[in-house]
Amino acid sequence: MAFLVFGLAVLIFAFIVRRATTSIVRARSEKQRRCKSVYRIPQFERVIGYALYRTQVTAMKNKNAMEVNLQRYLDNGETWSAVMMGNTFFNTIDPRNVQEILGTKFEDFGTAERLAAFGPLLGKGIFTTDGNFWKTSRALVKPNFNRSQVADLEALESHIQQLFAKIPRDGSTFDLQKLFFQLTLDSATEFLFGESVHSLTSSEDSEQQRFEAAFDLAQAKLGIRYRRGKFIRFSDIFMPDYEFKTACKTVHEFVDKIVGKALERSHPKDAEKVIEEKDEVERYVFLKELAKATRDPQRLRDELLNILLAGRDTTASLLSSTFHVLVRRPDILEKLRKEVDELHGVKPNYDTLKSMKYLKYILNETLRLYPVVPTNARVAVKDTTLSHGGGPDRKSPVFIPKGQVVAYSVYCMHRRKDIYGEDALEFKPERWAPKPEGEESLRPAWGYLPFNGGPRVCVGQQFALTEASYAIVRLLQEFAVVEDRDGGPFVEQLSLTMVSANGVKVAVMPI
Numbered sequence: 001m002a003f004l005v006f007g008l009a010v011l012i013f014a015f016i017v018r019r020a021t022t023s024i025v026r027a028r029s030e031k032q033r034r035c036k037s038v039y040r041i042p043q044f045e046r047v048i049g050y051a052l053y054r055t056q057v058t059a060m061k062n063k064n065a066m067e068v069n070l071q072r073y074l075d076n077g078e079t080w081s082a083v084m085m086g087n088t089f090f091n092t093i094d095p096r097n098v099q100e101i102l103g104t105k106f107e108d109f110g111t112a113e114r115l116a117a118f119g120p121l122l123g124k125g126i127f128t129t130d131g132n133f134w135k136t137s138r139a140l141v142k143p144n145f146n147r148s149q150v151a152d153l154e155a156l157e158s159h160i161q162q163l164f165a166k167i168p169r170d171g172s173t174f175d176l177q178k179l180f181f182q183l184t185l186d187s188a189t190e191f192l193f194g195e196s197v198h199s200l201t202s203s204e205d206s207e208q209q210r211f212e213a214a215f216d217l218a219q220a221k222l223g224i225r226y227r228r229g230k231f232i233r234f235s236d237i238f239m240p241d242y243e244f245k246t247a248c249k250t251v252h253e254f255v256d257k258i259v260g261k262a263l264e265r266s267h268p269k270d271a272e273k274v275i276e277e278k279d280e281v282e283r284y285v286f287l288k289e290l291a292k293a294t295r296d297p298q299r300l301r302d303e304l305l306n307i308l309l310a311g312r313d314t315t316a317s318l319l320s321s322t323f324h325v326l327v328r329r330p331d332i333l334e335k336l337r338k339e340v341d342e343l344h345g346v347k348p349n350y351d352t353l354k355s356m357k358y359l360k361y362i363l364n365e366t367l368r369l370y371p372v373v374p375t376n377a378r379v380a381v382k383d384t385t386l387s388h389g390g391g392p393d394r395k396s397p398v399f400i401p402k403g404q405v406v407a408y409s410v411y412c413m414h415r416r417k418d419i420y421g422e423d424a425l426e427f428k429p430e431r432w433a434p435k436p437e438g439e440e441s442l443r444p445a446w447g448y449l450p451f452n453g454g455p456r457v458c459v460g461q462q463f464a465l466t467e468a469s470y471a472i473v474r475l476l477q478e479f480a481v482v483e484d485r486d487g488g489p490f491v492e493q494l495s496l497t498m499v500s501a502n503g504v505k506v507a508v509m510p511i
């Protein structure tokens with residue numbers, strides 16, 4: 001017992017010494033770099049920050065973490081620090097700081113524990129790595145997202161038809177959000193693997209359904225793993241999650257088979273087979289192109305899964321939030337219908353979609369008020385500074401020591417009245433329309449970041465906007481009435497992305 005007490009005392013002493021030394025070093029560096037301290041939000045104690053942690057956990061449980069965070073920004077200003085479970089978090093919604101974190105001082109920040117948290121499922125790829133590995137990944141992946149590839153609407157149409165087939169036409173209630181998640185999985189796997197998992201049509205207990213279930217389960221756990229921060233390695237050793245491990249294994253085996261087949265097909269010695277199968281695999285396949293750059297099966301699997309994770313839920317979330325709004329706002333739906341009717345029932349192509357201005361404003365506005373990735377964070381990889389938020393007037397630079405977590409909330413930044421006007425909380429697609437001469441059009445620059453910015457800006461932005469636009473137009477061409485069967489407000493559900501906790505319950509009537 002005495003030994004335990006002694007051990008605990010040593011630990012507490014070491015903790016206090018470390019905090020004191022860090023404060024001294026920080027104060028000295030602050031002075032050297034002409035920085036001033038950032039505002040600290042009032043906290044009962046700032047050693048552990050347990051009360052704030054409890055507030056956060058309760059907000060997550062109550063599904064109102066975004067609103068709670070917004071209120072915190074309204075109460076404390078746009079840049080401040082807080083302590084939670086022993087870690088100090090620097091928080092900002094100042095676009096100038098965000099621009100530095102993601103853009104001008106990109107090299108000073110990294111994604112920290114992303115690889116440790118996501119690695120068991122995704123391995124090393126564009127989404128999970130930093131530094132040179134990330135650069136190679138980005139160079140490998142980026143060329144595959146040029147215009148001609150994102151515009152393969154024919155492939156998408158076949159999945160849309162399967163989605164239509166699952167929609168009840170007798171006015172009964174169904175969850176559109178669930179179907180959107182299946183649609184985006186089907187189209188993403190077709191684009192990435194060259195074969196869709198057809199989750200909209202595949203039978204229960206098929207290999208495809210098992211993959212979908214395993215991917216969903218493993219992905220759902222990534223958010224929890226990420227929130228464990230530095231403790232993730234510890235918890236992997238002492239509290240291994242066998243369900244997660246099994247799910248990862250199922251996902252890997254499924255993708256490995258597809259990668260194996262692709263490598264076999266594109267084997268230089270197997271030239272005849274390539275010709276033989278060419279008709280079958282006519283359209284653009286991401287994996288096939290990637291296999292020209294690397295034949296490492298692990299690398300191929302990892303990059304595919306990195307992109308599947310980044311691209312699937314995100315687009316489904318955008319589609320769901322858009323319909324969450326559309327069914328509640330007949331005025332907006334009607335205006336959009338008019339634009340869709342101008343196509344006279346003809347399926348849109350890439351250029352038609354691009355020319356649909358009101359649709360674009362709706363998507364902009366959805367991504368503003370319901371950003372798919374509502375909060376994000378980076379960790380300083382070296383001592384650095386951010387130019388705004390320090391001192392009593394919050395105008396001085398702030399010192400950011402190596403290891404400091406820097407969090408930014410796109411959700412809260414997108415609600416700033418000084419950027420978007422007094423009606424910032426209203427859903428108003430028209431705000432994105434260019435203003436007549438003499439009036440200033442909305443140009444939020446780094447104050448609008450649904451797809452992130454800087455060197456790590458989303459590579460799938462055009463792919464996502466094209467897919468979402470196409471799906472919306474096709475749904476409105478197929479169904480005359482789309483009505484709300486939920487009635488409630490948007491309730492957030494946070495994992496890696498934000499979706500509606502209550503789904504999107506609607507009923508439709510065919511044209």
Ligand code: HEM
Pocket residue numbers: 126127138306307310311312314315318372373376449450451452455456457458459460461463464465
């Ligand atoms: C509405 C849909 C989408 C939204 C809102 C969105 C948003 C984002 C955001 C915010 C990031 C930055 C994450 C970070 O660095 O912390 C990101 C990165 C990324 N996105 Fe998207 N995304 C969408 C769709 C897609 C699609 C369809 C794909 C691919 C098919 C895709 C592929 C990626 C990849 C590969 C990255 C990592 C880029 C890098 O780190 O270099 N995204 N996306």
